[in-house]
Amino acid sequence: MTSPLLQVEDLHTYIGSQHILQGVDVEVPAGTVTVLLGRNGAGKTTTLRSILGLWKPARGRVVFAGQDITGWPTHAIARLGVGYVPEHRAIFRSLTVEENLRIAERRKGDFQRRRDFLFDLFPDLARLAHWPAGQLSGGQQQMLAIARALVPENRLLLIDEPSEGLAPVLIEHLIEAIRALSASLTVLLVEQNFHVARRLGVHYAILEHGRTVHQGRMSDLLAQPDLIHRYLGVTV
């Protein structure tokens, strides 16, 4: 087996005086989708943010493509090819749709190169290119947030709760889109909705109270309904 694209080892993160991550280990193999599972407050979002340097880990290591990036400034980590789709669709509301995409350019012309691909993937965005992004619907904003992460040539996408608050028909579109992407990209996905997670994830890691309690292949997890019920409260 080749070495994983992203490796998180024994990560500890404090927010204020709260010890949120207390030993998170995650391996993200290249070219697949890995899902972070766990109940609310288990530390999934904090893990993504710690990988990206938005919270500074107090202990542990984050290794990306063989390089130790622990403690690096966020912009430097992003420039290695890490895209981020935060929860609550953190698009720039006062910028137009096209500006939201252009601002993500890392090299001149990134947007032009990817334009057709992105607008094929999310046709709504082509139609609304000159609208202020704040006027888009929730689903369209989510598409925009994902499209934005695809403008530069990223190797890894960190996607946080993409299906949250979306109508079922949009969730289907989203699943299709993320599947299409995972053909050429590596994805680490936080997903509260287990029925979405099981369809997308090839690998998984379950967090509880800021620790990794299980990880492996999704197909193995699906064979253990008791485990899913115990940690996620979901009956399969």
Place this chain on the structure above:
Amino acid sequence: MTQGHPASPHRRAVLAASLFLVGVVVLNVFLFPPAQVGVILLSGLYQAMLFFLVASGLAIIFGLLDVLNLAQGAFFMLGAYVGFGVYRLLGEGLALGVRFAAALLAALLIGGLLGALVERWLIRPLYVRPLFQIVLTLGLAMVLREAVRTLYGPAGLIPIQPPAPLRTTLTVLGAQFETYRVFIIGMGGGLMLATWLLLRRTRLGMVIRAGVEDREMVEALGIPVGRVFTLAFALGSGLAALGGIIAAPYIGAYPEMGDVFLLNAIIVVVLGGMGSFEGTMMASLLVGLTRATAEQISLEYLDTPLLASVSILLIMILVLLVRPSGLFGSEP
């Protein structure tokens, strides 16, 4: 295959402010003879531009960094002193126009450089403590003012001479108006347009606007936000310093000259909606024209210029009652 723009959420604010401006003009026409109206409107525009130059920096810096930079008035004052210094340094040999242009450029650059240093070394360590930043910038303003007072004396400097064409007067609808004030209006309008284009049409402007909304996300896109913050701070302080040297040949250069502009600039920024550049442009015009009109009404009918300052506060109260976040502010 794109759809047209949807209605701007600020359309009503623009409409209301425009109606108000038209109302002020109509009031003038109604109250005063044409010759006076021309002078009042030009005088209003002139005040508007000076307020704008201090306020735009305040708005950019507040919007992006959440710092209420109370040293903007001091940068305004320093701009005048730096400009005067450079003007004198260049000596009699050079053409007046060259010395004057050099003074403007020096104020802009040194103001900007100083702003960058202040952001990098004084403000940055305090991003986690917003209240301390207010105290810091207030303290900085005092230090700069007292330093200038000690070095150059409390009385201020003898105004420098702008080039000859700017020392004439113009006839506006039969009344006399100093060309220099028209020059201030022109410069202010030009800078307004240039800053607007910078914010709306360049990548730097796009990054600044995005940073106003969500600096973390900008950083997560691979953009070193710290450098953008420093640049924005430099832009804000540079514009204030340029405002100072532009105003100085007319109002003089003295240690407290920034204070009254700072106060009015704060009102302009609050009125426009904290951090909104378009709001600041609109509010500057509103405040400038209202002030000039109220001044004239007050002098004509009450024999005191008191109403000028009161009118600004009244407008602010009125606008904030209707729109608590200002004309272009986003509702919480």
